Amino acid sequence: MDVRKRKTILFLGMALFAMFFGAGNLLLPAYLGFQTRTDWTFTFTGFSITAILAPVLAIFAVAVSGNYFTDLGARANVKLAYILSLINVLCIGPLIALPRAGASVFEVAIQPIIPTAQPVWVCVLFFGAVMVASFSLNKITGILGKIFAPLLLFFLVLLILPGLFMGATLATLPTVIEDRFYVGFQEGYQTMDVLAGLIFAVLLIAGANRKGYTHTKDKIDVVVKSALLAAVCMLLVYGGLFYLGAHAQANASDVTRSSLLISIATQYFGSNGMYLISLLMLLACITTAIALTAGSANFFERLTKGKLGYIEGVISITLISIFLAITGVDTIIEYAAALLNFIYPVTLVLILSVLLFGKTITNQKPYFITLVVTMVISFVRVLAGWFPEETFLANLLNALPMARYNLEWVLPAVLTFVISCFALGRNLNRR
Structure with a gap:
């Protein structure tokens, strides 16, 4: 492999890691490790399947099908592909994932440091920065891979290194949770990375094409290796966060996902730990939000055949996201459940x-009949x-296996x- 190809894979892999690593990716692993304690490896394995393996498979599926995630759905039916893609984009775009990122920035990164901060202004500033960074679609992978991902x-x-050395000296309590593997498997869905992977694949493929890898074989090779690099980074980071959570010294009765992470950071860094978590949350949310905004705007431009331009799409998406983000994380999670319960199984069946x-x-x-039954x-x-x-x-549901x-x-x-x-x-x- 030549040096140029290695560099392309490196910066695209780093960009993809930054795209995937959002608020849930930061908060969930440590909390799951804290819940399952000595048996955290079982939970980590289940989490890795739905939060690492499945998203990477989504990238592979789009790459072998074409250049867009609608090419993947077209294996079953072109019209159905656009319907499913629209639901997917709405979920990981302006209706759920983007507002959740803005709300998480306010609740985890800003409010603990500035208690008097107002959510509306935090969301306006956050999505204003996302909007500006998303205006140039061709520069997204460069911005994320060369600037945000290394940071x-x-x-x-x-955050993780001190815990690996100091955590080993702390006593770890036994878990009281049953179905530990399933707990991790199910919680991995909350990252929404399987859905996001379909959009991120488009940005990754476009980045490979801009670097001159337009031939199908070369494109797939670069995309697959970039995705594997991102997967290795996620595996190491998630493993570290699980370990920190499993060895955290916190009161189980009143701990939350965000308070646990802050507790871990202050345990190793004192009062400065809160600022470290705030910075991490801000970086995690803005990288994912930029990628999701760009990918969603690109989809709507293609869906409307240019009637809604890319820039207009970016502006519209960020405005909707500001409005929904102000309602708070809990409200977003509450109405998101139904959409995710519907689209996740259908997407997984299509990918596999x-x-x-x-x-x-x-x-x-x-493919079409199977998707209809799953729907x-x-x-x-x-x-x-x-x-x-x-x-x-x-x-009716309980009569089915694995309900x-x-x-x-x-x-x-x-x-x-x-x-x-x-x-x-x-x-x-025969088609």
Whole structure:
């Protein structure tokens, strides 16, 4: 591998790490480690599957399908691809992920230091900076890979290293949580990185193309290796944060995700620890917000065929995000649950089916039918959450295998795909 290619993979991999590492990625690992204590490795393994492996597979799936995540969905149906992509972009863009980033900056980075700060002005300043940084789509990967990612990694190492040496001398309590692997697996969804990975793949592929890697084989090689580099960085950082949480000395009765992280930092850095966490939260949120804003605006420009320009899209997205961010993290999480319960299983089924069978089965019908079945089951899960008094819905879900883990869609999706393939017989390679 030549030096130029190594440099491209390095800076694209760093950019992707910065894109993925948002507020949830900073807060969740330490908190999960604190909850599971001596058994934190089980939880870490489950978390790594949904917060590292699945997002990287999303990057791979888009890369082998084309240049955009709509190319991935087109394996099943072009119209369905745009519908699912629209829901996806709304979730990880102006409706959930972006407002959550702004609200997290206020609640975790600013309010503990400046108690009199007003959320509206913090959100305006934060999204104003995001908007300006997102105006030039072609410079996004450069800004993140060369500036923000090194800063983010430096301060993360600064937080984690003391805990690796000092934490080993502290007694660790046994866990009282059952299904420790599942707890990590389920919480990994909260990072929303599987959905974000579909958008980040577009930015990563565009960055590879700008560096001259336009041939399909070269493009896939650069994108895959960049994604693997980002995955290694996430694995090391998450492992370190889990370890810090498992060895944290805090009162379990009143600890929250943010207070735990601040407690860990002050344990090793005194009063300056609060400023370190504030800086980390700000860096984590702004890098992810820039990438999500740019990716979402690019999607809406393509969706409207240029009627909504990229710059207009950036402005619109940031304005909507400011309005929703002011409502606070708890409010955003409350209305986000239904959308995520619907779109996550569908997205995972699409990613896995294309990666596993995309080269051998080109007929759209197995993918389309499987996605429809998964959508129906996911919608039942949403309805069960909206109408908990309707026991029929809960009983219907509980009759399916792995329902207790919110994975009731897995077996029906597998069976549907297999039966569809058998039904098609020799027509598996006909579109």
